[in-house]
Amino acid sequence: MLAASPILKAQLDPFREHNRIPKLDELITALDFEPVFHAKLPRQVYNYTAYGVDGEFTLRRNRQAFDWVDLVPNVISHAATPATATELFGTKMAYPILVSPTAAHVALHPEGEAATRQGTTAASNTPMIVSNVASLPIEKIGAAATGPFWFQLYAKEDPELNRETLDRAQAAGCRAVVVTIDQQASAYEREMHDRNLTPASGRRGSTREVKPRTPYRIRDFRLFQDWKLFAELRKMVKVPLLAKGIVTAEDALLCLEHGLDGVYVSNHGGRSLDYGPSTLEVLPEIVDAVKGRVPVLFDSGVRRGSDVLKALALGASAVCLGRVPRWGLGAYGAPGVQRVLEIMQAELVQAMAATGCPSLAAIDRSLVRTDFP
Numbered sequence: 572m573l574a575a576s577p578i579l580k581a582q583l584d585p586f587r588e589h590n591r592i593p594k595l596d597e598l599i600t601a602l603d604f605e606p607v608f609h610a611k612l613p614r615q616v617y618n619y620t621a622y623g624v625d626g627e628f629t630l631r632r633n634r635q636a637f638d639w640v641d642l643v644p645n646v647i648s649h650a651a652t653p654a655t656a657t658e659l660f661g662t663k664m665a666y667p668i669l670v671s672p673t674a675a676h677v678a679l680h681p682e683g684e685a686a687t688r689q690g691t692t693a694a695s696n697t698p699m700i701v702s703n704v705a706s707l708p709i710e711k712i713g714a715a716a717t718g719p720f721w722f723q724l725y726a727k728e729d730p731e732l733n734r735e736t737l738d739r740a741q742a743a744g745c746r747a748v749v750v751t752i753d754q755q756a757s758a759y760e761r762e763m764h765d766r767n768l769t770p771a772s773g774r775r776g777s778t779r780e781v782k783p784r785t786p787y788r789i790r791d792f793r794l795f796q797d798w799k800l801f802a803e804l805r806k807m808v809k810v811p812l813l814a815k816g817i818v819t820a821e822d823a824l825l826c827l828e829h830g831l832d833g834v835y836v837s838n839h840g841g842r843s844l845d846y847g848p849s850t851l852e853v854l855p856e857i858v859d860a861v862k863g864r865v866p867v868l869f870d871s872g873v874r875r876g877s878d879v880l881k882a883l884a885l886g887a888s889a890v891c892l893g894r895v896p897r898w899g900l901g902a903y904g905a906p907g908v909q910r911v912l913e914i915m916q917a918e919l920v921q922a923m924a925a926t927g928c929p930s931l932a933a934i935d936r937s938l939v940r941t942d943f944p
């Protein structure tokens with residue numbers, strides 16, 4: 572009787588029972604989507620999106636780093652209608668914003684990546700980078716909407732498996748391939764706790780079961796990788812090829828040496844190596860090393876239009892969003908993805924206007940003052 576008591580249930584989970592889910596147009600910033608996402612999804616699904624590796628120092632630092640960058644406005648500079656259009660690898664984009672590859676969208680919404688792609692397409696054709704561990708087949712995601720999409724690969728040791736995956740992604744119409752090279756042996760403490768405390772939810776998709784392969788807890792994701800991999804992959808990829816997970820100038824130069832068409836600065840949203848730097852702190856040294864030879868993409872910690880502007884000022888060619896569109900999808904499906912992206916786009920325009928940037932070309936390092944510790 573006690574277990575069935577609605578009063579007791581409400582006390583155990585007060586957020587779900589007592590809070591009204593706001594309507595989509597009531598949300599003002601991307602950050603407003605996270606509590607709705609939290610309220611609507613099973614706890615371990617929420618946690619899977621939220622957590623970072625180990626003690627989550629780098630996860631926190633990714634956000635903190637934006638506080639260490641001030642914006643320095645040009646007050647009068649005719650920025651009434653900031654121009655945000657750009658082009659990346661031949662794809663025209665209304666804003667320098669993409670959606671980062673993230674896993675398993677069916678756990679967030681029954682329509683999964685198909686809904687994400689509809690939302691990104693509706694948001695002025697924002698390019699979506701489809702994860703290698705998407706819940707739906709790439710053909711289905713490709714056919715779900717008309718906006719541009721890229722494909723992200725987690726390389727396998729067997730080249731034939733990579734070839735098969737890349738052939739399918741390219742046949743489905745991906746316009747670039749991003750190979751994720753970080754997160755080689757990451758451990759998620761929160762995921763391990765969840766495994767012990769709550770059963771995995773089979774209903775809306777569940778997070779992966781954690782099975783350490785060694786007594787030392789090392790999760791052997793992709794420890795076989797080395798830079799020679801790219802010579803092999805280059806032959807399989809007809810579209811631009813990038814490496815994702817770059818956090819040093821040295822590795823950015825290795826990308827160029829190995830013939831890559833772009834560098835994707837990322838620490839996997841604080842999910843790869845704890846006590847690594849925030850990506851914003853390392854962005855300038857990477858941009859200086861690359862010297863404009865290839866585009867530099869950036870993610871990890873971006874939540875506001877002013878964050879996008881700061882990354883552009885420190886030299887990023889475009890900025891990607893990981894958790895933000897996941898919150899939109901989990902909270903409201905495709906319309907949520909669209910809305911959260913439109914909020915980020917509008918905030919970028921607003922931040923450009925407020926700092927006196929009439930166009931993306933006018934954004935440079937003079938726009939920011941950095942005070943990284």
Ligand SMILES: Cc1cc2nc3c(=O)[nH]c(=O)nc-3n(C[C@H](O)[C@H](O)[C@H](O)COP(=O)(O)O)c2cc1C
Pocket residue numbers: 619620621633671672673674702703704723751815837838839840841842870871872873891892893894895
């Ligand atoms: C829940 C989740 C799943 C992710 N899955 C992938 C993935 O499948 N492939 C990948 O390259 N990166 C993956 N990432 C990393 C994102 O591409 C991106 O680097 C990161 O989310 C950016 O940080 P942000 O969430 O603070 O924007 C994932 C991130 C999250 C939060």
